[in-house]
Amino acid sequence: MSSGTLYDKVWDKHKVTELPNGQDQLFIGLHLVHEVTSPQAFGMLRERDIDVAYPGRTFATTDHIAPTEEAKRKRPLEDDQAEKMLDALDTNTAENGITFFDFESGRQGITHVVAPELGLTQPGMTVACGDSHTATHGAFGSIGVGVGTSQIRDILATGSIAAEKQKVRRIEVEGSLNEGVYAKDIILKIIQELGVDGGVGHVYEYGGPAIEELGMEGRLAVCNMSIEGGARAGYINPDETTYDYLKGREYVPEGEEFEQLKEYWESIASDADAEYDDVVTIDVDDMDPMVTWGINPGQVVEISEPVPAPEDFETETDQEAAQQALDHMDIEPGQSMLGYDIDVAFLGTCTNGRVSDFRRAAEILEGHTIDDGVRALAVPGSETVRRQCEAEGIDETFIEAGFQWRRAGCSMCLAMNDDSLEGDEAAASSSNRNFIGRQGSKDGRTVLMSPVMVAAAAVEGEITDVRRFYDDRADALTAEDVSEVAD
Ligand SMILES: CC(C)[C@H](C(=O)O)[C@@H](O)C(=O)O
Numbered sequence: 398m399s400s401g402t403l404y405d406k407v408w409d410k411h412k413v414t415e416l417p418n419g420q421d422q423l424f425i426g427l428h429l430v431h432e433v434t435s436p437q438a439f440g441m442l443r444e445r446d447i448d449v450a451y452p453g454r455t456f457a458t459t460d461h462i463a464p465t466e467e468a469k470r471k472r473p474l475e476d477d478q479a480e481k482m483l484d485a486l487d488t489n490t491a492e493n494g495i496t497f498f499d500f501e502s503g504r505q506g507i508t509h510v511v512a513p514e515l516g517l518t519q520p521g522m523t524v525a526c527g528d529s530h531t532a533t534h535g536a537f538g539s540i541g542v543g544v545g546t547s548q549i550r551d552i553l554a555t556g557s558i559a560a561e562k563q564k565v566r567r568i569e570v571e572g573s574l575n576e577g578v579y580a581k582d583i584i585l586k587i588i589q590e591l592g593v594d595g596g597v598g599h600v601y602e603y604g605g606p607a608i609e610e611l612g613m614e615g616r617l618a619v620c621n622m623s624i625e626g627g628a629r630a631g632y633i634n635p636d637e638t639t640y641d642y643l644k645g646r647e648y649v650p651e652g653e654e655f656e657q658l659k660e661y662w663e664s665i666a667s668d669a670d671a672e673y674d675d676v677v678t679i680d681v682d683d684m685d686p687m688v689t690w691g692i693n694p695g696q697v698v699e700i701s702e703p704v705p706a707p708e709d710f711e712t713e714t715d716q717e718a719a720q721q722a723l724d725h726m727d728i729e730p731g732q733s734m735l736g737y738d739i740d741v742a743f744l745g746t747c748t749n750g751r752v753s754d755f756r757r758a759a760e761i762l763e764g765h766t767i768d769d770g771v772r773a774l775a776v777p778g779s780e781t782v783r784r785q786c787e788a789e790g791i792d793e794t795f796i797e798a799g800f801q802w803r804r805a806g807c808s809m810c811l812a813m814n815d816d817s818l819e820g821d822e823a824a825a826s827s828s829n830r831n832f833i834g835r836q837g838s839k840d841g842r843t844v845l846m847s848p849v850m851v852a853a854a855a856v857e858g859e860i861t862d863v864r865r866f867y868d869d870r871a872d873a874l875t876a877e878d879v880s881e882v883a884d
Protein backbone atom coordinates (compact mmCIF):
# COMPACT_ATOMS: atom_id res chain seq x y z
CA MET A 398 0.00 0.00 0.00
CA SER A 399 1.33 3.37 -0.91
CA SER A 400 1.75 5.93 1.78
CA GLY A 401 2.08 9.61 1.12
CA THR A 402 0.47 13.01 0.95
CA LEU A 403 -2.76 13.72 -0.87
CA TYR A 404 -0.71 15.78 -3.28
CA ASP A 405 1.54 12.82 -4.15
CA LYS A 406 -1.40 10.48 -4.60
CA VAL A 407 -3.47 12.83 -6.72
CA TRP A 408 -0.44 13.71 -8.81
CA ASP A 409 0.43 10.04 -9.42
CA LYS A 410 -3.14 9.19 -10.42
CA HIS A 411 -3.19 12.03 -12.97
CA LYS A 412 0.31 11.71 -14.33
CA VAL A 413 0.12 10.62 -17.95
CA THR A 414 3.82 10.47 -18.63
CA GLU A 415 7.10 12.20 -17.97
CA LEU A 416 7.96 14.69 -20.69
CA PRO A 417 11.42 14.99 -22.27
CA ASN A 418 11.99 18.32 -20.45
CA GLY A 419 11.54 16.65 -17.06
CA GLN A 420 8.04 18.01 -16.44
CA ASP A 421 5.05 15.71 -16.08
CA GLN A 422 2.05 15.59 -18.35
CA LEU A 423 -0.84 15.91 -15.93
CA PHE A 424 -4.43 14.99 -16.74
CA ILE A 425 -6.98 17.64 -15.74
CA GLY A 426 -10.25 16.29 -14.38
CA LEU A 427 -12.18 19.55 -14.26
CA HIS A 428 -11.53 22.56 -16.46
CA LEU A 429 -13.25 25.78 -15.48
CA VAL A 430 -13.47 28.60 -17.96
CA HIS A 431 -14.32 32.28 -17.67
CA GLU A 432 -14.64 35.08 -20.19
CA VAL A 433 -11.37 36.91 -19.56
CA THR A 434 -8.67 34.31 -20.16
CA SER A 435 -10.36 31.87 -22.55
CA PRO A 436 -11.11 33.65 -25.88
CA GLN A 437 -7.54 33.52 -27.17
CA ALA A 438 -7.13 29.86 -26.22
CA PHE A 439 -10.31 28.87 -28.07
CA GLY A 440 -9.01 30.98 -30.99
CA MET A 441 -5.82 28.92 -31.14
CA LEU A 442 -7.83 25.70 -31.37
CA ARG A 443 -9.99 27.14 -34.09
CA GLU A 444 -6.96 28.20 -36.13
CA ARG A 445 -5.73 24.61 -36.13
CA ASP A 446 -9.16 23.09 -36.47
CA ILE A 447 -8.87 21.14 -33.21
CA ASP A 448 -11.93 20.05 -31.23
CA VAL A 449 -12.16 20.39 -27.46
CA ALA A 450 -11.01 17.05 -26.10
CA TYR A 451 -13.25 16.79 -23.04
CA PRO A 452 -16.26 19.13 -23.33
CA GLY A 453 -18.00 17.15 -20.58
CA ARG A 454 -15.23 18.05 -18.13
CA THR A 455 -15.29 21.72 -19.11
CA PHE A 456 -17.64 24.25 -17.51
CA ALA A 457 -17.88 27.96 -18.15
CA THR A 458 -19.30 30.93 -16.31
CA THR A 459 -19.02 34.69 -16.57
CA ASP A 460 -17.81 36.59 -13.54
CA HIS A 461 -15.16 39.30 -14.02
CA ILE A 462 -17.05 41.54 -16.43
CA ALA A 463 -20.54 40.69 -15.18
CA PRO A 464 -22.53 43.84 -14.40
CA THR A 465 -23.96 43.51 -10.92
CA GLU A 466 -26.79 46.00 -11.40
CA GLU A 467 -29.89 44.19 -12.61
CA ALA A 468 -30.69 46.74 -15.33
CA LYS A 469 -27.23 46.45 -16.84
CA ARG A 470 -27.34 42.70 -17.37
CA LYS A 471 -29.24 43.02 -20.65
CA ARG A 472 -27.45 41.96 -23.83
CA PRO A 473 -25.68 43.48 -25.61
CA LEU A 474 -23.84 44.81 -22.56
CA GLU A 475 -23.21 48.56 -22.49
CA ASP A 476 -19.46 48.01 -22.31
CA ASP A 477 -18.29 46.92 -25.78
CA GLN A 478 -15.23 45.07 -24.57
CA ALA A 479 -17.22 43.16 -21.98
CA GLU A 480 -19.85 42.28 -24.58
CA LYS A 481 -17.14 40.98 -26.90
CA MET A 482 -15.74 38.66 -24.20
CA LEU A 483 -19.20 37.39 -23.31
CA ASP A 484 -20.13 36.91 -26.94
CA ALA A 485 -16.94 34.93 -27.51
CA LEU A 486 -17.77 32.69 -24.56
CA ASP A 487 -21.31 32.17 -25.91
CA THR A 488 -19.94 31.07 -29.27
CA ASN A 489 -17.01 29.03 -27.96
CA THR A 490 -19.11 27.05 -25.52
CA ALA A 491 -22.00 26.51 -27.96
CA GLU A 492 -19.70 25.36 -30.78
CA ASN A 493 -17.89 22.91 -28.52
CA GLY A 494 -20.81 21.55 -26.52
CA ILE A 495 -19.56 23.04 -23.24
CA THR A 496 -21.99 23.88 -20.44
CA PHE A 497 -22.08 27.64 -19.88
CA PHE A 498 -23.64 29.04 -16.72
CA ASP A 499 -24.75 32.32 -18.31
CA PHE A 500 -27.04 35.01 -16.88
CA GLU A 501 -30.16 33.07 -17.91
CA SER A 502 -28.99 29.81 -16.33
CA GLY A 503 -29.67 30.95 -12.77
CA ARG A 504 -26.27 29.50 -11.86
CA GLN A 505 -23.97 32.28 -13.04
CA GLY A 506 -21.36 33.53 -10.63
CA ILE A 507 -17.68 33.49 -9.78
CA THR A 508 -16.01 30.33 -11.09
CA HIS A 509 -14.62 29.42 -7.68
CA VAL A 510 -18.00 29.83 -6.02
CA VAL A 511 -20.08 28.10 -8.67
CA ALA A 512 -18.08 24.87 -9.16
CA PRO A 513 -17.93 23.96 -5.45
CA GLU A 514 -21.58 24.73 -4.75
CA LEU A 515 -22.76 22.62 -7.71
CA GLY A 516 -20.62 19.70 -6.60
CA LEU A 517 -18.38 19.89 -9.68
CA THR A 518 -15.29 20.14 -7.50
CA GLN A 519 -14.68 16.81 -5.77
CA PRO A 520 -11.87 15.31 -3.68
CA GLY A 521 -8.96 13.77 -5.53
CA MET A 522 -9.50 15.79 -8.70
CA THR A 523 -7.12 17.97 -10.60
CA VAL A 524 -8.90 21.27 -11.27
CA ALA A 525 -7.54 23.92 -13.61
CA CYS A 526 -8.76 27.35 -14.62
CA GLY A 527 -7.21 30.37 -16.27
CA ASP A 528 -7.37 32.15 -12.97
CA SER A 529 -4.91 32.42 -10.11
CA HIS A 530 -7.50 31.68 -7.44
CA THR A 531 -8.10 28.13 -8.65
CA ALA A 532 -6.34 27.06 -5.46
CA THR A 533 -9.76 27.61 -3.83
CA HIS A 534 -10.89 24.14 -4.97
CA GLY A 535 -8.24 22.54 -2.78
CA ALA A 536 -10.72 22.93 0.08
CA PHE A 537 -12.20 19.61 -1.08
CA GLY A 538 -8.90 17.80 -1.20
CA SER A 539 -8.43 18.43 -4.89
CA ILE A 540 -5.39 20.01 -6.52
CA GLY A 541 -6.48 23.32 -8.04
CA VAL A 542 -4.03 25.11 -10.30
CA GLY A 543 -4.29 28.47 -11.99
CA VAL A 544 -3.04 28.35 -15.57
CA GLY A 545 -2.16 30.80 -18.35
CA THR A 546 -3.59 31.08 -21.84
CA SER A 547 -1.25 28.59 -23.52
CA GLN A 548 -2.06 26.01 -20.85
CA ILE A 549 -5.79 26.68 -21.30
CA ARG A 550 -5.20 25.87 -24.98
CA ASP A 551 -3.40 22.65 -24.00
CA ILE A 552 -6.21 21.56 -21.69
CA LEU A 553 -8.86 22.35 -24.28
CA ALA A 554 -6.95 20.39 -26.91
CA THR A 555 -5.65 17.45 -24.86
CA GLY A 556 -7.19 17.52 -21.38
CA SER A 557 -3.73 17.87 -19.89
CA ILE A 558 -0.91 20.28 -19.08
CA ALA A 559 2.84 20.10 -18.67
CA ALA A 560 3.50 20.73 -14.99
CA GLU A 561 6.21 20.56 -12.43
CA LYS A 562 5.65 18.85 -9.13
CA GLN A 563 6.00 21.18 -6.16
CA LYS A 564 7.21 20.57 -2.64
CA VAL A 565 4.58 20.11 0.05
CA ARG A 566 4.51 22.19 3.21
CA ARG A 567 2.13 21.06 5.92
CA ILE A 568 0.70 24.02 7.85
CA GLU A 569 -0.56 22.77 11.17
CA VAL A 570 -3.07 25.28 12.55
CA GLU A 571 -3.35 24.79 16.29
CA GLY A 572 -5.90 26.19 18.72
CA SER A 573 -9.48 27.33 18.27
CA LEU A 574 -10.78 30.67 17.11
CA ASN A 575 -12.04 33.43 19.35
CA GLU A 576 -15.54 34.77 18.76
CA GLY A 577 -15.45 37.20 15.84
CA VAL A 578 -12.40 35.51 14.27
CA TYR A 579 -12.88 33.45 11.11
CA ALA A 580 -11.20 31.50 8.31
CA LYS A 581 -10.18 34.71 6.55
CA ASP A 582 -8.25 35.73 9.65
CA ILE A 583 -6.47 32.36 9.69
CA ILE A 584 -5.19 32.71 6.15
CA LEU A 585 -4.17 36.33 6.70
CA LYS A 586 -2.29 35.19 9.81
CA ILE A 587 -0.52 32.48 7.80
CA ILE A 588 0.51 35.03 5.18
CA GLN A 589 1.64 37.45 7.89
CA GLU A 590 3.90 34.77 9.34
CA LEU A 591 5.19 33.11 6.16
CA GLY A 592 5.10 36.09 3.81
CA VAL A 593 3.66 36.70 0.36
CA ASP A 594 6.38 34.63 -1.27
CA GLY A 595 6.92 32.15 1.56
CA GLY A 596 5.08 29.48 -0.41
CA VAL A 597 7.05 29.76 -3.65
CA GLY A 598 7.91 26.29 -4.98
CA HIS A 599 5.37 24.69 -2.64
CA VAL A 600 1.81 23.66 -2.27
CA TYR A 601 0.32 24.16 1.17
CA GLU A 602 -1.48 21.38 3.01
CA TYR A 603 -3.58 23.01 5.74
CA GLY A 604 -4.51 20.87 8.71
CA GLY A 605 -4.77 20.75 12.47
CA PRO A 606 -7.67 21.39 14.85
CA ALA A 607 -8.50 24.95 13.72
CA ILE A 608 -8.79 23.81 10.09
CA GLU A 609 -10.75 20.66 10.90
CA GLU A 610 -13.30 22.75 12.77
CA LEU A 611 -14.00 24.93 9.74
CA GLY A 612 -17.03 24.33 7.53
CA MET A 613 -16.51 24.01 3.79
CA GLU A 614 -17.05 27.72 3.15
CA GLY A 615 -14.32 28.63 5.62
CA ARG A 616 -12.00 26.04 4.07
CA LEU A 617 -12.64 27.56 0.65
CA ALA A 618 -11.65 30.99 2.01
CA VAL A 619 -8.38 29.59 3.41
CA CYS A 620 -7.38 27.72 0.24
CA ASN A 621 -8.43 30.68 -1.92
CA MET A 622 -5.61 32.84 -0.63
CA SER A 623 -2.85 30.21 -0.94
CA ILE A 624 -1.70 32.10 -4.01
CA GLU A 625 -1.41 35.30 -1.95
CA GLY A 626 1.05 33.36 0.19
CA GLY A 627 3.07 32.43 -2.90
CA ALA A 628 2.00 28.76 -2.97
CA ARG A 629 1.06 27.16 -6.29
CA ALA A 630 -1.91 25.44 -4.69
CA GLY A 631 -3.36 24.79 -1.25
CA TYR A 632 -5.52 21.93 -0.04
CA ILE A 633 -7.23 20.38 2.95
CA ASN A 634 -7.66 16.62 3.33
CA PRO A 635 -11.28 15.54 2.82
CA ASP A 636 -13.24 14.42 5.87
CA GLU A 637 -16.86 14.02 7.02
CA THR A 638 -17.42 17.78 6.67
CA THR A 639 -16.44 17.47 2.99
CA TYR A 640 -18.61 14.42 2.32
CA ASP A 641 -21.64 15.93 4.11
CA TYR A 642 -21.30 19.07 2.03
CA LEU A 643 -21.06 17.14 -1.24
CA LYS A 644 -24.02 14.82 -0.62
CA GLY A 645 -27.01 15.81 -2.70
CA ARG A 646 -25.28 18.50 -4.79
CA GLU A 647 -26.29 18.71 -8.43
CA TYR A 648 -23.21 17.09 -9.99
CA VAL A 649 -22.52 14.58 -7.22
CA PRO A 650 -23.68 11.00 -7.88
CA GLU A 651 -26.13 9.48 -5.42
CA GLY A 652 -26.65 6.17 -3.62
CA GLU A 653 -24.20 3.33 -4.21
CA GLU A 654 -22.06 5.42 -6.55
CA PHE A 655 -21.67 8.07 -3.85
CA GLU A 656 -20.56 5.43 -1.35
CA GLN A 657 -17.96 4.11 -3.78
CA LEU A 658 -16.71 7.61 -4.47
CA LYS A 659 -16.49 8.27 -0.76
CA GLU A 660 -14.26 5.24 -0.34
CA TYR A 661 -12.00 6.59 -3.03
CA TRP A 662 -12.02 10.06 -1.49
CA GLU A 663 -11.02 8.61 1.87
CA SER A 664 -8.15 6.72 0.26
CA ILE A 665 -6.54 9.79 -1.28
CA ALA A 666 -6.21 11.76 2.00
CA SER A 667 -2.66 12.15 3.31
CA ASP A 668 -1.58 9.19 5.42
CA ALA A 669 -0.68 9.74 9.06
CA ASP A 670 2.93 8.83 8.30
CA ALA A 671 3.16 10.93 5.13
CA GLU A 672 6.43 12.79 4.73
CA TYR A 673 6.41 16.50 4.08
CA ASP A 674 9.18 18.71 2.71
CA ASP A 675 8.45 21.08 5.55
CA VAL A 676 6.06 21.43 8.51
CA VAL A 677 5.06 24.76 10.05
CA THR A 678 2.86 25.24 13.11
CA ILE A 679 0.69 28.31 13.58
CA ASP A 680 -1.28 28.93 16.75
CA VAL A 681 -4.53 30.86 16.37
CA ASP A 682 -5.77 30.45 19.93
CA ASP A 683 -5.64 34.06 21.06
CA MET A 684 -5.75 35.67 17.69
CA ASP A 685 -7.72 38.86 17.06
CA PRO A 686 -9.37 39.81 13.76
CA MET A 687 -6.84 40.65 11.05
CA VAL A 688 -6.70 43.76 8.81
CA THR A 689 -4.20 44.77 6.16
CA TRP A 690 -2.47 48.12 6.52
CA GLY A 691 -0.54 48.08 3.24
CA ILE A 692 -0.54 47.22 -0.43
CA ASN A 693 0.04 43.49 -0.40
CA PRO A 694 -1.83 40.86 1.64
CA GLY A 695 1.25 40.17 3.78
CA GLN A 696 1.23 43.72 5.11
CA VAL A 697 -1.31 42.76 7.71
CA VAL A 698 -1.77 42.99 11.48
CA GLU A 699 -4.07 41.67 14.15
CA ILE A 700 -6.41 44.54 14.98
CA SER A 701 -4.68 44.71 18.39
CA GLU A 702 -1.28 45.33 16.77
CA PRO A 703 0.05 48.72 15.68
CA VAL A 704 1.08 49.36 12.08
CA PRO A 705 4.79 48.49 11.83
CA ALA A 706 7.61 50.83 10.81
CA PRO A 707 9.89 50.17 7.79
CA GLU A 708 12.81 49.50 10.15
CA ASP A 709 10.86 46.62 11.68
CA PHE A 710 11.54 44.67 8.48
CA GLU A 711 14.77 42.83 7.81
CA THR A 712 15.44 43.22 4.11
CA GLU A 713 15.82 46.45 2.20
CA THR A 714 13.11 45.32 -0.22
CA ASP A 715 10.63 44.81 2.62
CA GLN A 716 11.57 48.15 4.17
CA GLU A 717 10.97 49.95 0.91
CA ALA A 718 7.72 48.11 0.38
CA ALA A 719 6.59 49.13 3.88
CA GLN A 720 7.42 52.79 3.21
CA GLN A 721 5.56 52.71 -0.09
CA ALA A 722 2.58 51.14 1.69
CA LEU A 723 2.57 53.73 4.48
CA ASP A 724 2.67 56.53 1.90
CA HIS A 725 -0.06 55.05 -0.23
CA MET A 726 -2.35 54.27 2.69
CA ASP A 727 -1.55 57.59 4.36
CA ILE A 728 -0.79 56.11 7.78
CA GLU A 729 2.02 56.36 10.30
CA PRO A 730 3.99 53.56 11.93
CA GLY A 731 2.71 52.82 15.42
CA GLN A 732 -0.78 53.91 14.48
CA SER A 733 -3.70 51.55 14.99
CA MET A 734 -5.89 50.54 12.06
CA LEU A 735 -8.83 51.06 14.43
CA GLY A 736 -10.43 54.36 13.49
CA TYR A 737 -9.07 54.35 9.90
CA ASP A 738 -11.80 56.13 7.88
CA ILE A 739 -13.43 54.23 5.07
CA ASP A 740 -15.60 55.44 2.16
CA VAL A 741 -16.64 52.09 0.75
CA ALA A 742 -17.61 48.72 2.20
CA PHE A 743 -17.43 45.79 -0.20
CA LEU A 744 -18.68 42.35 0.66
CA GLY A 745 -18.32 39.52 -1.82
CA THR A 746 -15.69 37.73 -4.04
CA CYS A 747 -14.42 34.18 -4.41
CA THR A 748 -12.85 34.48 -0.96
CA ASN A 749 -15.87 35.65 1.01
CA GLY A 750 -18.96 35.80 -1.17
CA ARG A 751 -20.74 32.72 0.13
CA VAL A 752 -23.94 32.28 2.15
CA SER A 753 -22.23 31.94 5.54
CA ASP A 754 -20.33 35.18 4.88
CA PHE A 755 -23.56 37.09 4.24
CA ARG A 756 -25.33 35.39 7.15
CA ARG A 757 -22.66 36.43 9.62
CA ALA A 758 -22.39 39.94 8.24
CA ALA A 759 -26.19 40.26 8.43
CA GLU A 760 -26.05 39.39 12.13
CA ILE A 761 -23.76 42.39 12.62
CA LEU A 762 -25.92 44.71 10.51
CA GLU A 763 -29.22 43.73 12.14
CA GLY A 764 -30.69 46.83 13.79
CA HIS A 765 -27.93 49.14 12.48
CA THR A 766 -27.57 51.50 9.55
CA ILE A 767 -24.36 52.19 7.74
CA ASP A 768 -22.50 55.43 8.29
CA ASP A 769 -23.71 58.39 6.18
CA GLY A 770 -20.50 58.75 4.23
CA VAL A 771 -20.21 55.10 3.27
CA ARG A 772 -21.13 53.49 -0.06
CA ALA A 773 -21.73 49.82 0.64
CA LEU A 774 -22.03 46.96 -1.83
CA ALA A 775 -23.11 43.40 -1.10
CA VAL A 776 -22.33 41.21 -4.10
CA PRO A 777 -23.18 37.51 -3.80
CA GLY A 778 -20.52 35.22 -5.26
CA SER A 779 -23.12 33.43 -7.36
CA GLU A 780 -26.78 33.62 -8.27
CA THR A 781 -27.30 30.49 -6.17
CA VAL A 782 -25.84 32.34 -3.16
CA ARG A 783 -28.04 35.35 -3.95
CA ARG A 784 -31.23 33.27 -4.08
CA GLN A 785 -30.38 31.46 -0.85
CA CYS A 786 -29.70 34.76 0.94
CA GLU A 787 -32.96 36.17 -0.39
CA ALA A 788 -34.87 33.09 0.78
CA GLU A 789 -33.48 33.73 4.26
CA GLY A 790 -34.33 37.45 4.17
CA ILE A 791 -30.65 38.38 4.41
CA ASP A 792 -30.98 40.79 1.47
CA GLU A 793 -33.58 42.74 3.48
CA THR A 794 -31.18 43.15 6.39
CA PHE A 795 -28.51 44.48 4.05
CA ILE A 796 -30.89 46.84 2.24
CA GLU A 797 -32.39 48.16 5.48
CA ALA A 798 -28.88 48.85 6.78
CA GLY A 799 -28.15 50.89 3.66
CA PHE A 800 -26.21 48.41 1.51
CA GLN A 801 -26.84 47.99 -2.21
CA TRP A 802 -27.83 44.37 -2.84
CA ARG A 803 -26.43 43.28 -6.19
CA ARG A 804 -26.34 40.41 -8.67
CA ALA A 805 -23.42 37.97 -8.78
CA GLY A 806 -19.92 38.68 -10.08
CA CYS A 807 -16.36 39.63 -9.18
CA SER A 808 -17.41 43.27 -8.99
CA MET A 809 -15.18 45.61 -7.02
CA CYS A 810 -12.61 42.90 -6.31
CA LEU A 811 -10.82 44.07 -9.43
CA ALA A 812 -13.31 46.48 -11.03
CA MET A 813 -13.53 44.97 -14.50
CA ASN A 814 -17.20 45.99 -14.49
CA ASP A 815 -18.72 49.32 -13.38
CA ASP A 816 -18.08 48.76 -9.66
CA SER A 817 -14.99 50.73 -8.78
CA LEU A 818 -13.34 52.93 -6.21
CA GLU A 819 -13.13 56.62 -7.13
CA GLY A 820 -10.12 58.84 -6.47
CA ASP A 821 -8.46 57.99 -3.18
CA GLU A 822 -11.46 56.30 -1.62
CA ALA A 823 -10.65 53.75 1.07
CA ALA A 824 -12.49 50.42 1.08
CA ALA A 825 -13.11 47.87 3.79
CA SER A 826 -13.09 44.81 1.57
CA SER A 827 -13.68 41.08 2.00
CA SER A 828 -11.59 40.38 -1.11
CA ASN A 829 -8.09 38.90 -1.36
CA ARG A 830 -5.85 41.50 -3.01
CA ASN A 831 -4.96 45.03 -1.99
CA PHE A 832 -2.46 45.95 -4.69
CA ILE A 833 -2.35 49.59 -5.79
CA GLY A 834 -5.09 50.18 -8.35
CA ARG A 835 -6.70 46.79 -7.71
CA GLN A 836 -10.18 48.18 -7.07
CA GLY A 837 -10.23 50.40 -10.13
CA SER A 838 -8.58 53.64 -8.98
CA LYS A 839 -4.81 54.13 -8.83
CA ASP A 840 -5.15 56.18 -5.64
CA GLY A 841 -7.78 53.90 -4.12
CA ARG A 842 -6.94 52.25 -0.80
CA THR A 843 -7.98 48.70 0.06
CA VAL A 844 -8.10 47.24 3.55
CA LEU A 845 -8.64 43.48 3.53
CA MET A 846 -10.59 41.84 6.34
CA SER A 847 -13.28 39.29 7.11
CA PRO A 848 -16.95 39.84 6.16
CA VAL A 849 -18.04 40.64 9.73
CA MET A 850 -15.28 43.24 9.99
CA VAL A 851 -16.50 44.79 6.72
CA ALA A 852 -20.05 44.99 8.08
CA ALA A 853 -18.84 46.60 11.31
CA ALA A 854 -16.70 49.10 9.39
CA ALA A 855 -19.68 50.02 7.20
CA VAL A 856 -21.73 50.88 10.27
CA GLU A 857 -18.98 52.89 11.96
CA GLY A 858 -17.54 54.56 8.83
CA GLU A 859 -14.15 53.47 10.06
CA ILE A 860 -12.29 50.31 10.86
CA THR A 861 -13.50 48.91 14.14
CA ASP A 862 -13.27 45.74 16.19
CA VAL A 863 -16.35 43.71 15.21
CA ARG A 864 -16.55 42.29 18.73
CA ARG A 865 -18.06 45.60 19.84
CA PHE A 866 -21.19 44.40 18.06
CA TYR A 867 -21.58 41.25 20.08
CA ASP A 868 -23.40 41.18 23.38
CA ASP A 869 -20.29 40.23 25.24
CA ARG A 870 -17.97 43.09 24.39
CA ALA A 871 -15.20 42.20 26.75
CA ASP A 872 -12.67 41.48 23.99
CA ALA A 873 -13.32 44.52 21.83
CA LEU A 874 -10.38 46.83 21.43
CA THR A 875 -10.13 50.57 21.05
CA ALA A 876 -7.44 52.58 19.28
CA GLU A 877 -6.13 53.64 22.73
CA ASP A 878 -5.52 50.01 23.70
CA VAL A 879 -3.45 49.56 20.58
CA SER A 880 -1.34 52.69 21.00
CA GLU A 881 -0.61 51.54 24.54
CA VAL A 882 0.75 48.33 23.00
CA ALA A 883 2.81 50.46 20.59
CA ASP A 884 4.29 52.63 23.38
C1 LIG B 1 -8.61 38.07 -14.44
C2 LIG B 1 -7.92 36.90 -13.81
C3 LIG B 1 -6.95 36.34 -14.81
C4 LIG B 1 -7.30 37.23 -12.46
C5 LIG B 1 -6.55 36.05 -11.83
O1 LIG B 1 -5.88 35.27 -12.47
O2 LIG B 1 -6.60 35.87 -10.66
C6 LIG B 1 -8.36 37.71 -11.48
O3 LIG B 1 -9.30 36.76 -11.19
C7 LIG B 1 -7.71 38.22 -10.22
O4 LIG B 1 -8.19 37.90 -9.14
O5 LIG B 1 -6.75 38.99 -10.31
Ligand code: SF4
Pocket residue numbers: 460461507528530746747748806807810811828829
Ligand atom coordinates in the same frame (compact mmCIF):
# COMPACT_ATOMS: atom_id res chain seq x y z
S1 SF4 C 1 -13.55 37.49 -7.15
FE1 SF4 C 1 -11.63 38.59 -7.39
S2 SF4 C 1 -10.07 37.14 -6.90
FE2 SF4 C 1 -11.91 35.98 -7.29
S3 SF4 C 1 -11.79 35.42 -9.44
FE3 SF4 C 1 -12.93 37.34 -9.31
S4 SF4 C 1 -11.41 38.93 -9.57
FE4 SF4 C 1 -10.28 37.06 -9.13
